[in-house]
Amino acid sequence: MAGYRRDGTEVHPPYLYPDYRSTRLRAPTRPLIVVPHTLTELTGPVFRHDRVGPRDHLLTEQHDGEPLGERIIVHGRVTDQDGRPVADSLIEIWQANAAGRYAHDRDHHPAPLDPNFTGAGRCLTDRDGRYEFVTVKPGAYPWGNHHNAWRPAHIHLSLFGPAFATRLVTQMYFPGDPLFDQDPIFQSVRDPRARQRLISSFDLERTVADWALAYRFDVVLRGPEATPMED
């Protein structure tokens, strides 16, 4: 069995990015050990519909009332780096509410919680790698990294893809955010073209009149190495 491609993985941020303070004591300092891909890395968990409810992607419908904020559709397609769809694959998301507050014990930002918003969802990609969530646009929020630091609005995404080697956790941002330049997490991706991959695009066609705006966020995971042709 062939391994997963290693070219292209240099788009990921370095472990140590001192402007993002938390990396200083958590980034590994010894070089990683390159290992060949074995069955361990070439396989991965498969999540089926018994783990994912048909309405788990509707973050606006998890409580008695509707959450406050700008209702949005977030959708896109997950492919590998050769453009092949990543089908039937779990995506998990979590985010702050419209005021920039997470429904989490450790979030002490003095912005209101929304009793109608938890901010977590999940779905499986379809056969063509497509996914969709309905949520509200998260707010920006301050954090302690440096004086007057604010995170640009973002949604966290966790993707598995077909193998342990394709696992990816990332963040989706919104176009034109004025906070990009001072955010060390966004800036930790050094290649400006790769940073653009983290920014969703406004998608007028998928908006629903009188109901919701829409953003598109495509995700590209590692693909398999080319295998030698067999006769």
Next chain:
Amino acid sequence: MLLTPSQTVGPFFALGLPDAQRLVEEDEPGALSLEGVVYDGAGDPVPDAVVEIWQPDRRLWGRCRTDAGGRYGFVTVKPGPLDGQAPHIAMAIFARGLLKQVVTRVYFPDEEEANAADPVLALAGDATLVARDEDGALRFDVHLQGERQTAFLDV
């Protein structure tokens, strides 16, 4: 096509990434506890990491966030030998301050012969990937940084 870059899981991932600590039932024959503490470069426990494990032979997957003391724990079984390798459990650790997950493997202390012949352990070149037996549980601490840093793998 350009890959989508990794970003940190941040401090609030528990909202979206539920735990799955029992890979097998506790009363299954051979069930064992795999547990440990995640430490940072100052030697302090990391209370906001999430540890995932994967065992391909039985397609067992688990996820556990660390507690206030940096501890994680799973109930699983020892995998069989695979692909000419010693029995091992694949592990990935995500946390605030980790812009990308770190990946390692947990090997078994009672497999000296198989461990000595394992190609990945040979590349790692030290003993940080072999768990230790602690009162019947498999104990595997993760040191993210420093003198005692765990050997992390580029997979």
